[in-house]
Amino acid sequence: MCGIIGYVGNDNAAPKIVKGLSLLEYRGYDSAGIAFLKDGAARIVKTSGRVDSLREKLLKSDKSYCAIGHTRWATHGPVNDVNAHPHKSGNVTLVHNGIIENYIEIKNELQTQGVVFKSSTDTEAASALINKYYNELGSEKDAIKKALFEIKGSYAFAIMFKGKEEIWVAKKESSLIIGYGNDGFYVSSDIIALLPFTDTYYVVNDGEIARISSDSAIVFDTNGEKEIHWQKSEQDEQNIQKDGYDHFMLKEMHEQASAIYNTISVRAKKEMPDFSDELASDFFDGTERIEFVACGSAMHASLAGAGFIEQLAKIPSNAYIASEYRYSVPAFKKNTLTIAVSQSGETADTLGALREAKRIGNKTLAIVNARETAIAKEADACLYTYAGPEIAVATTKGYATQVALIYLIAIYLANKNAQINAHIAQVLTDTLLNSVPKAINETMLRENEMKSIARRIFDLDNLFYIGRGVDYYISMEAALKLKEISYIHAQAYPSAELKHGTISLVEKSTPVVAISTNEQLYSKTESNLLETKSRGAYTILITSNIKTASEADALIFVPYQSAIERFFCSLTLTQMIAYYAAFFRGCDIDKPRNLAKSVTVE
Numbered sequence: 001m002c003g004i005i006g007y008v009g010n011d012n013a014a015p016k017i018v019k020g021l022s023l024l025e026y027r028g029y030d031s032a033g034i035a036f037l038k039d040g041a042a043r044i045v046k047t048s049g050r051v052d053s054l055r056e057k058l059l060k061s062d063k064s065y066c067a068i069g070h071t072r073w074a075t076h077g078p079v080n081d082v083n084a085h086p087h088k089s090g091n092v093t094l095v096h097n098g099i100i101e102n103y104i105e106i107k108n109e110l111q112t113q114g115v116v117f118k119s120s121t122d123t124e125a126a127s128a129l130i131n132k133y134y135n136e137l138g139s140e141k142d143a144i145k146k147a148l149f150e151i152k153g154s155y156a157f158a159i160m161f162k163g164k165e166e167i168w169v170a171k172k173e174s175s176l177i178i179g180y181g182n183d184g185f186y187v188s189s190d191i192i193a194l195l196p197f198t199d200t201y202y203v204v205n206d207g208e209i210a211r212i213s214s215d216s217a218i219v220f221d222t223n224g225e226k227e228i229h230w231q232k233s234e235q236d237e238q239n240i241q242k243d244g245y246d247h248f249m250l251k252e253m254h255e256q257a258s259a260i261y262n263t264i265s266v267r268a269k270k271e272m273p274d275f276s277d278e279l280a281s282d283f284f285d286g287t288e289r290i291e292f293v294a295c296g297s298a299m300h301a302s303l304a305g306a307g308f309i310e311q312l313a314k315i316p317s318n319a320y321i322a323s324e325y326r327y328s329v330p331a332f333k334k335n336t337l338t339i340a341v342s343q344s345g346e347t348a349d350t351l352g353a354l355r356e357a358k359r360i361g362n363k364t365l366a367i368v369n370a371r372e373t374a375i376a377k378e379a380d381a382c383l384y385t386y387a388g389p390e391i392a393v394a395t396t397k398g399y400a401t402q403v404a405l406i407y408l409i410a411i412y413l414a415n416k417n418a419q420i421n422a423h424i425a426q427v428l429t430d431t432l433l434n435s436v437p438k439a440i441n442e443t444m445l446r447e448n449e450m451k452s453i454a455r456r457i458f459d460l461d462n463l464f465y466i467g468r469g470v471d472y473y474i475s476m477e478a479a480l481k482l483k484e485i486s487y488i489h490a491q492a493y494p495s496a497e498l499k500h501g502t503i504s505l506v507e508k509s510t511p512v513v514a515i516s517t518n519e520q521l522y523s524k525t526e527s528n529l530l531e532t533k534s535r536g537a538y539t540i541l542i543t544s545n546i547k548t549a550s551e552a553d554a555l556i557f558v559p560y561q562s563a564i565e566r567f568f569c570s571l572t573l574t575q576m577i578a579y580y581a582a583f584f585r586g587c588d589i590d591k592p593r594n595l596a597k598s599v600t601v602e
């Protein structure tokens with residue numbers, strides 16, 4: 001995905017655009033650019049690389065009161081200056097987040113009419129098409145509407161027209177908001193980028209077009225001009241500062257305990273799960289099957305969550321990779337609840353799977369962190385996590401609050417279905433609300449222990465995480481974290497399955513980390529680990545079995561009694577291993593190569 005921003009007002013635009021782009025870089029950071037209105041014409045400065053490279057190219061003289069900006073995660077066309085946004089076609093200059101699926105047909109048609117394209121992006125097809133209709137119709141709104149009629153795909157556009165000190169926007173599936181500041185009006189992919197300037201915003205809906213100028217904002221829907229209901233952001237600029245941490249990721253790891261507490265406390269009344277403020281009292285009634293749809297870490301959270309629900313509430317539950325689900329929907333079963341899990345609320349694959357679940361008639365629930373986002377709005381109901389803004393591309397508190405919230409749902413359903421009594425439900429809820437945050441904070445103090453483990457593995461290129469059941473699900477998240485930020489190839493494997501082929505990859509010094517927090521399986525997982533040791537592996541055992549006699553090369557103890565405390569302690573330990581391995585490798589931890597915080601394309 002990409003980040004777009006725009007400003008029209010009575011202040012110098014360029015510094016605002018650059019500041020806003022630096023706060024949108026989590027959405028993509030392959031290239032950056034700005035277009036500002038100068039003497040009636042759009043002057044463009046753009047570059048491959050980070051927003052800092054763009055800042056260096058800007059001149060003090062680049063003063064303007066109307067500008068748009070863009071930070072890119074490349075989807076079509078290599079990363080270079082030409083393909084960086086903004087794109088200009090005749091009288092039209094624009095920036096875009098999304099994908100134009102029929103851009104080749106549009107470009108071919110325009111080329112037959114003599115249009116010459118400079119870039120290999122899909123976006124330039126849009127600027128050229130709008131320009132064509134603007135030249136024909138003379139009206140910005142009509143030109144945009146006619147072009148959008150032809151464009152297929154997803155978009156959030158910010159568009160400037162030659163000689164006009166205003167910005168037009170249009171939105172379909174890609175997030176877009178309008179900000180109302182003391183010094184003018186803004187548009188942005190995310191409120192985070194506007195927090196230095198305003199906390200008052202409007203969420204643009206699919207199919208709406210809007211125009212902002214220095215003193216007004218007008219929104220048009222299919223019925224014409226509509227009233228704008230401004231809202232205030234719950235977040236403030238302080239939420240998006242590193243506060244002295246080396247990286248946002250480390251800060252957000254330290255915020256996990258409070259994020260879980262905040263997510264659970266709003267739904268734990270008298271220490272019992274209570275969703276009555278958010279869901280109809282009969283929302284879960286009759287649910288015979290629960291299927292999760294999600295991507296990446298949210299999918300790992302869903303796997304763990306499905307396990308908790310099956311174990312506690314005895315309701316058949318599965319987790320599906322959203323991009324697979326949407327094109328191979330499971331056999332329909334009536335009374336199925338589909339739960340879409342997403343930190344950003346904008347992940348295209350998850351949104352697509354959610355829509356597919358609705359199409360076949362499932363009841364749907366969203367578990368989302370970012371407010372007012374597509375997945376949150378399109379599900380039948382939504383339970384928000386309270387992790388606050390998550391800036392690091394590699395999720396930590398976002399994932400942790402997803403697991404915690406699903407675990408609370410599992411307790412609720414287990415009690416509702418009389419699988420556990422109210423007392424057990426209270427004990428489990430109290431543990432989740434109070435003991436888990438305490439365990440996480442205690443675990444975060446073990447950073448020197450984790451640094452020594454990270455130092456042992458950071459210069460290797462392959463690593464295995466193994467575990468059984470929920471420990472395997474933690475292993476999947478641990479492996480993804482390590483891959484994402486340190487670029488070490490890590491693979492999670494069910495520990496017993498390793499010997500059915502993959503153990504052939506184990507050679508001298510290959511690090512194998514076993515996670516073992518289930519009493520019934522201690523000996524089995526430990527023997528699986530030693531099978532790798534006998535083949536030369538460097539073995540690390542993360543275990544709650546404090547009586548273990550394991551000959552593993554390194555032992556990391558998980559000193560907690562309940563399964564859920566053990567879950568979050570193990571998770572926190574593996575997050576720290578990943579963080580410090582990446583740190584020792586000198587990686588860009590908050591903005592890993594090739595990644596973006598939310599993938600709003602298929």
Ligand code: AGP
Nearest residue numbers: 296297298342343344347394395
């Ligand atoms: C997690 O560290 C990754 N950044 C990625 O796997 C992420 O979890 C996935 O893209 C889903 O994002 P979402 O939760 O915003 O839908």
